[in-house]
Amino acid sequence: MKVLVPVKRVIDYNVKARVKADQTGVDLANVKMSMNPFDEIAVEEAVRLKEGKEHHAAGTVDEIVVVSIGVQQAQETIRTALAMGADRGILIQSDADLEPLAVAKLLAAVVAEEKPDLVLMGKQSIDGDNNAVGQMLAALLDWPQATFAAKIEIADGRATVTREVDGGNQTLSAALPAVITVDLRLNTPRYASLPNIMKAKKKEIAMKAVADYGVDTASRLTVLKVTAPPVRSAGIKVADAAELVSKLKTVGAL
Amino acid sequence: MAVLVIADHDATHVRDTTHKTVTAALALSPDVDVLVVGQGSKGVADAAARIAGVRKVLLAESGELGHTLAEAVTATVVPLMVGYDAVLSPATMDGKNFMPRIAARLDVAPISDIVEVVSGDTFIRPIYAGNALETVQSSDGKKVITVRPTAFTPADEGGSASVETVTGTDAGKAGFVGEELVKSDRPELGAAKIVVSGGRALGSAEEFHAVIEPLADRLGAAVGASRAAVDAGYAPNDYQVGQTGKVVAPGLYIAVGISGAIQHLAGMKDSKVIVAINKDADAPIFQVADYGIVGDYKTIVPELMAALG
Numbered sequence: 001m002k003v004l005v006p007v008k009r010v011i012d013y014n015v016k017a018r019v020k021a022d023q024t025g026v027d028l029a030n031v032k033m034s035m036n037p038f039d040e041i042a043v044e045e046a047v048r049l050k051e052g053k054e055h056h057a058a059g060t061v062d063e064i065v066v067v068s069i070g071v072q073q074a075q076e077t078i079r080t081a082l083a084m085g086a087d088r089g090i091l092i093q094s095d096a097d098l099e100p101l102a103v104a105k106l107l108a109a110v111v112a113e114e115k116p117d118l119v120l121m122g123k124q125s126i127d128g129d130n131n132a133v134g135q136m137l138a139a140l141l142d143w144p145q146a147t148f149a150a151k152i153e154i155a156d157g158r159a160t161v162t163r164e165v166d167g168g169n170q171t172l173s174a175a176l177p178a179v180i181t182v183d184l185r186l187n188t189p190r191y192a193s194l195p196n197i198m199k200a201k202k203k204e205i206a207m208k209a210v211a212d213y214g215v216d217t218a219s220r221l222t223v224l225k226v227t228a229p230p231v232r233s234a235g236i237k238v239a240d241a242a243e244l245v246s247k248l249k250t251v252g253a254l
Numbered sequence: 255m256a257v258l259v260i261a262d263h264d265a266t267h268v269r270d271t272t273h274k275t276v277t278a279a280l281a282l283s284p285d286v287d288v289l290v291v292g293q294g295s296k297g298v299a300d301a302a303a304r305i306a307g308v309r310k311v312l313l314a315e316s317g318e319l320g321h322t323l324a325e326a327v328t329a330t331v332v333p334l335m336v337g338y339d340a341v342l343s344p345a346t347m348d349g350k351n352f353m354p355r356i357a358a359r360l361d362v363a364p365i366s367d368i369v370e371v372v373s374g375d376t377f378i379r380p381i382y383a384g385n386a387l388e389t390v391q392s393s394d395g396k397k398v399i400t401v402r403p404t405a406f407t408p409a410d411e412g413g414s415a416s417v418e419t420v421t422g423t424d425a426g427k428a429g430f431v432g433e434e435l436v437k438s439d440r441p442e443l444g445a446a447k448i449v450v451s452g453g454r455a456l457g458s459a460e461e462f463h464a465v466i467e468p469l470a471d472r473l474g475a476a477v478g479a480s481r482a483a484v485d486a487g488y489a490p491n492d493y494q495v496g497q498t499g500k501v502v503a504p505g506l507y508i509a510v511g512i513s514g515a516i517q518h519l520a521g522m523k524d525s526k527v528i529v530a531i532n533k534d535a536d537a538p539i540f541q542v543a544d545y546g547i548v549g550d551y552k553t554i555v556p557e558l559m560a561a562l563g
Contacts, residue, residue, distance in 0.1 A: 013516070019386045100364070128381055130354075131350050131366060132354035132366060135351065135358070136358035138324075139328065142427075144428035145325070148347060164347070167436060168433060170432075171430075172431060174427065178428075184498060220362060226386050227389070228387070232542050235546060237547065237548060
C-alpha cells in the first residue's frame with residue numbers, strides 16, 4: 001500500500017521565536033529552519049511500515065510519497081524525508097503562509113491524484129500550533145481520522161490506533177483509507193546516514209504550483225498584529241526551604 | 255448572534271473547562287446554548303443547565319457519542335449549526351480532535367486555543383510555543399473556536415436553562431476499541447490550584463513517585479511532568495505539561511528538576527507564582543521563576559516537606 005506523508009518546514013524547535021518590532025509577525029530572517037518534529041515522527045513511522053520493523057508486518061507499505069507546501073527551500077525538508085527512507089517528493093510552491101484550511105484542500109487534491117491508502121502526518125506544527133490540518137483533511141476526504149497516535153497497527157485493511165487523550169490512552173479501529181496524526185511517543189526518528197543523504201539527491205521531487213490544483217486558498221483569517229507575550233518580572237533566589245515557605249505564605253500562594 | 259458551546263464532561267459530571275468556555279462564549283453573544291454529546295449523560299445536561307448565562311441545553315445521545323469520536327460528534331454538530339453563528343469547545347484533546355473536522359465540513363477556518371475575545375470576529379491566540387500572541391480577525395460567516403480554559407474564569411452556577419433532546423448521529427467511520435485511563439484521586443491537572451511537576455533529574459519512576467507525589471499530596475496539588483520525564487517513563491504521558499501536553503496556569507507551580515525548555519515553559523508560564531528547584535543555577539527555568547532554590551532536590555524537597563509542617 002501507499003502512504004502519503006505531508007511535511008512542513010518550520011523554525012527549529014530549539015530557537016526561541018522573536019516578534020518583529022512592527023508587529024507583523026515573527027522574525028524568520030537568518031533563523032535556523034528544520035522539519036517540524038512531529039512530521040519527522042510521521043516519516044519515521046512510514047519508513048518502519050515499509051521496512052516491516054517492530055510490530056509492523058514486512059511489506060505493509062511499498063511506497064512513501066512526501067509532500068510539502070511552502071517556499072522553494074522546503075525542498076530541503078523533502079530531501080531530509082527522502083534521506084530517512086521516503087521514495088519520492090512533491091513540493092507545492094507557495095510564498096504565502098497558507099492557512100490550515102487551504103493546506104487541507106491542497107492535500108485533498110494531492111490525495112485525489114496519488115490515491116494513497118493512508119495519510120500519516122504530525123499532530124501539529126510548532127509554528128502555528130493549530131493542530132488542525134489532519135482533522136480537516138480527513139473531513140474533506142470523508143475518511144476516518146485517528147489523531148495523536150502513540151501506537152499504530154495496520155492489518156487486514158484496518159488501522160488500530162492507540163491515541164493519547166486527556167486522562168490516558170484510547171484505542172480506535174478504522175477502515176483504510178484513513179488519516180492518522182502522530183504524537184511524540186509514537187517513535188524516535190532516525191538520523192539520515194551520509195550514504196542515504198547522497199542517495200536521496202537522486203530521488204525525484206515533482207515541482208508544482210498552488211494553481212495546478214485549482215483549489216480556493218484564499219485567507220479566511222487576517223492577522224491584525226503579532227505581539228510578544230507579557231514578560232514575567234524577575235524573580236529571586238531564596239536560600240532554603242524555610243525561606244521559600246515563608247515567602248509563599250506572604251504572597252498568598254500557600 | 256447565537257453561540258453553541260460543546261460541553262466537556264466525563265458522562266456524569268460537567269467539567270470546569272465547560273464553565274470557562276461559556277465565559278468566552280458570553281463575550282461573543284448573550285445567546286449561548288450548550289450541547290452535551292454522550293451516552294447516559296442526562297445528569298451532565300442538567301448540570302450544564304445550571305451554568306449562569308446558558309439559554310438552553312441540547313442533549314444528543316447515541317452509542318458512539320459516548321466516546322466522543324470525531325466522526326460522530328461532527329455528524330451531530332454540523333446539522334445543528336444552521337441555527338448558530340459560532341461553535342466553541344475547550345481546547346482539550348477531545349476538542350482539538352473534533353473541532354477542525356467540524357470546521358472543514360462547514361468550510362471555515364478554525365481558530366485554535368484562543369486566550370482572549372477582542373470582539374465578535376477578532377481573537378487572540380498564542381503561536382510559536384507561546385512566544386508570540388497573534389490577533390486574528392475572521393471573515394467566515396460561522397466561527398469554529400477552541401478556547402484555552404486557563405485563560406478564562408469559570409462562569410458562575412445559578413442558571414436554570416431548559417434541556418432539549420436532539421438527534422445524535424453515528425457516522426460509522428471509526429470504531430472504539432478500548433481505553434486505559436490513569437486513575438488518580440488528585441485534582442485534575444488543568445484545573446488544580448497548585449501543580450508540582452518533576453523532570454528528568456528525578457532519574458527513575460520510583461524516584462518520581464517517592465519525591466513528587468508526597469509533596470503534591472501534602473499541598474493538595476496535581477502532579478505534572480516535563481516531556482523528558484514522560485519520555486523516560488517516569489510519569490504517564492497525560493501528566494505532560496507543555497506546548498504539546500497540557501497547558502496549566504495554577505496559583506502555584508513548583509518545578510522540581512526541570513531545566514525549563516521552550517516547550518515546557520509554553521505549558522506553565524502563565525502560572526501566578528512559579529517556584530523552581532534545580533541544582534543548575536543557569537537552568538532557563540530560573541528566568542521565569544518567582545522563587546528559585548539552587549540545590550539538589552534530594553535535600554530540598556524533604557526540607558520543604560518539613561517546613562510545610
